[in-house]
Amino acid sequence: MQGVKRRTRRWTVLAVTAVATLAAGLGILAPSAAYADEGCKVDYKVASQWGGGFTGDVKITNLGSAVNGWTLVWNFPNGQRISQAWNATTTNVGDQVTAKSMSYNGSIASNGSVSFGFNGSWSGTNAVPTTFTLNGTVCTGGVVDPTTEPTTTPPPTGGISAMETVAAMEPGWNLGNSLDAVGADETAWGNPRITQSLIQNVADQGFNSIRIPVTWDNHQSKSGDYAVEDAYLDRVEEVVGWALDADLYVLINIHHDSWIWMADMNTNRTVVEARYEAIWNELADRFRDAPPELLFESVNEPQFNNVDDATAEALLEDLNVSFHEIVRGSGGGNATRVLVLPTLHTSADQAHLDALSATIDSLNDPNLAATVHYYGFWPFSVNIAGYTKFNAEVQADIEGYFDRAYDEFVANDIPVIVGEWGLLGFDAHTGTVEQGEKLKFFEYVGHYASQKGLTLQLWDNGQHFDRTGFQWKDPELFSMLQASWSSRSGTASTDQVYVAKTAAVADVSLQLNLNGTTFQNLRLGSTNLVQGTDYTISGSTLTIKASRLTALLGDRNYGVKANLQAVFSQGAPWRISVISYDQPTMSAASGASGTFAIPTQFKGDQLATMEAKYADGTPAGPQNWTSYKEFARAFSPDYTAGTVSLPTAFWAEVNDGQKVTLTFHFWSGKTVTYYVTESGGNVTGSLT
Structure with missing residues (x-):
């Protein structure tokens, strides 16, 4: 699959031969001279290739004395x-x-x-390099003594390090809500x-x-x-076997028992x-x-009732x-198997990182990894408190979380698996988080985790990848996710x-977030629009011309009239929906609090968020520290039915008989003010 890092199956230790022959799309080794008592070998592979781009995998084997810090040149x-x-x-x-x-x-x-990998560009021919030098030594595949002819040293036996193992696991996927x-x-x-x-289909998507x-x-x-139960162990073993057969790294744990x-x-x-x-004794055996x-993985999201953090x-x-x-005492492959240890709550709060770091130090075992979970800046992740957009605060939360994990562990040669990630909403x-803002979040998490050497395993409890049809329920989300495995994507x-x-239709301008890419063109379907006529580009400002918008809007009936795509030099394209709308309206209604919905x-237009306040301006409803309520929990739009429902969870925390002012904020920038009063389980709603 394009741009996806894959590895060679390791059912047994693979011998790497020093053959300097190029097969289509495969690696070569480059023989040349070497210095005394030093030697190295390089496997260079074109792992995948597509029009104008390719993914390369490079493996360095040190055949001389130990190296502490390396530079490879070709x-x-x-x-x-x-x-x-x-x-x-x-x-x-x-x-x-x-x-x-690193x-x-x-x-x-x-x-x-x-080993390391990269994405690159090519044109015409994509031949492999012929000479590599490691810390100034030309790599020949052997160790050279100046008084003798070069000899070839056999490849090392044994496994790869914990750091390399975890790096090879990127990207990862969770089989959530099943076993x-x-x-x-x-x-x-x-x-x-x-x-x-x-x-097998999960593996075919490009997950490692x-x-x-x-x-x-x-x-x-x-x-x-x-x-x-033996039958349950058999079932777990069967699923693990399928995953290993599919060339996947596999992580199993003790989960909701926590x-x-x-x-x-x-x-x-x-x-x-x-x-x-008892569980781990049986699993180890x-x-x-x-x-x-x-x-x-020792345990998922560890938590303990009625104790302080120190306990x-x-x-x-x-x-x-x-x-x-x-596990270590059971011998066999368990003597060196990579074991994954969580922080308390799998949190990257510094105190929890420090505590786990102390445990890992005390175990003095090079085959350990740490794990944390990440579901984003909470107000954005669930769409509460007015955090409807991927802003600087949301981005800073990603950076702070991953920086702490990197500084505590990765910088000290302890790999980190972000064992679950996504959005709590x-x-x-x-749809709790607006589509474009959601895509920005996924794009940046993928990018920044790569920068910090963290391996991500997407949480999927069935809401993302269809488990019988084997299709993504949100193809745009997967496209952005997939692109993040090997490059950045432009957004807007x-x-x-x-x-x-x-x-009257006027020109509309959007700011592009290039993210290291360059803008290529604006596309409608498979047709590139004409720069200067249909749109202009000035720096990072994209302006869609009124004449093109008029043509796209057509009959001006409500809804999405066209989907354009901003195409960049790499990564996923950015969809821009052209929408015809008018001021939303609501109607008076009454009914039981358990079923109350506002005709809309x-x-x-689309609903972004809702505010709820009492007459004195104080927040009403659940989470009354903010007037902006939680999307899909305290209110929920139904665009097909033409309603906005206010569920029991909202009314349970509204003062009986007290009038509440609701302000609905729409993505067009329009607002609607509506008034509701609940008394004895019955609700009345009006525009005044």
């Missing part, structure tokens, strides 16, 4: 250029490329290896039974890893030896420890000889240490151009 033979790299920093000076190690992968032991469902069966939360076809959350509670004896029974550890310690240890692509951190440390002792409705100040139905004529 010349491109056909004018290729690197646009983005991961696990290395690169510079281009003419045809010469210099790739330097803080976390600078050390290469004798006979050790390190982790709380109930008698994996279908208890509405998802279909897992199939091998589903797992899959996190398989597993809840054990209903499948574990509650007394005695706390044994797990709040079902483990949260009572402080008052029920003996039972909690016994149950926890069952998967003792599984390949290293299988990773274990909670100590309880979590006890579990993490017990997990480590059980998806739990209520995938908005993805909506509202033109009032009865108003949206007239092509």
Whole structure:
């Protein structure tokens, strides 16, 4: 798949031969001279290629003495250029490329290896480089003594480092709400039974890893030896096997047990420890000889009831240490398997990072990784308090969160998996955050995580990838997500151009967020529009001309009249919807609080947020620290039915008999003021 980093299957340790032959789309090694007592070998592969672009994978094997900090230099033979790299920093000076190690992968032991990748551009021919130098030594595939002929040193045996393992897991996907469902069966939360076809289709989307959350509670004896049902272990093993067969790294864990029974550890310690240890003893035994692509995560989102943070951190440390002792003590592949340890609440708050860091230091094990979860700046993530847009505050939250994880762990050679990420608002409705603002969030998270060397595993409980039809429910979201795996995408100040139905049509300007790209053209379907006639571009300002808008608006009936695409030099295109609208209107209504809905004529417009205030100006309804209510929780638009509903959750926190002023804010910039009063479970609503 275009631009996707994939790896070679590692069912066994693969020997890398020093053959300097080019096969179409495959790597070569470049023989030349070397210095005394030094040697290195480079595997350069064109992992994927498309019109004008390609993805390269580079593996360096150090055949000499240990290296602490490396610089690899080569010349491109056909004018290729690197646009983005991961696990290395690169510079281009003419045809010469210099790739330097990151803080976390600078050390290469004798006979050790390190890998990095990049996206680049090419034209005409994409031949591979012929000579590489590592820290000034020309790589020949052997070690050279000046008094003897060059000899070839065999490739190293053994696995890759924890840092390289976690890097190879990017990007990742969660099989959420299936084996982790709380109930008698994996279908208890509405998802279909897992199939091998589903797992293979996930891999085919370009994912390199899959996190398989597993809840054990209903499948574990509650007394005695706390044994797990053999049939359930068999089922977990079957799904893990399918994922390994699909060439995916796999992460399994103890999931919702964290709040079902483990949260009572402080008052029920003996039972909690016994149950926890029983599960990991069985898993360690069952998967003792599984390949290293299988990773274990000690527990999901650890939390403990009725304790302070210091006590909670100590309880979590006890579990993490017990997990480590059980798995390592079981031998086989578990002796070196990468083990993943969470922070308290899987939070990147500094205190929680510090506590986990202390635990990892005490274990003194190079094959450990840390995990946190990220669901964005909370007010934006759920659309509350007026945070309807991806603004500087939302961006700063991403940067702060990832910076802390990087500084605490990655900079100290401990890899980090962001084991779940997305938007919390998806739990209520995938439209909670406006589409364009949502896409900006996903674009930036993908970019910044790559900058910080963090591996992302998308949380999907069934709302994203259809598990029987194998299609994305939001293709735009996946397109942006997929692009973020290898490049940045351009965006714009908005993805909506509202033109009032009865108003004169004028030019409309949008600010482009180029994100390191260059604007190429504005497209309608497969047709490029004419610059200067249909639109103009000045710096980062795109102006759509009134004449083109008039043609697109056609009969001016309400709704989306056309979808344009701003195309950039790389990444996903940016959709711009041209919308005909008028001032939305609402009508008086009455009814029971459990079913109350306001009749609404949206007239092509879309609802952004709602304010609720009492007559004295204080906030009304739930979360009364803000007048701006939570989208899809305190209010919910239904564009097909022509209503805005106010559910029981809203009325439960409104003072009985007190008039509330509602202000509805629409994306066009229009507002509607509406008044409601609830008394004894009945609601009346009016425009005055």
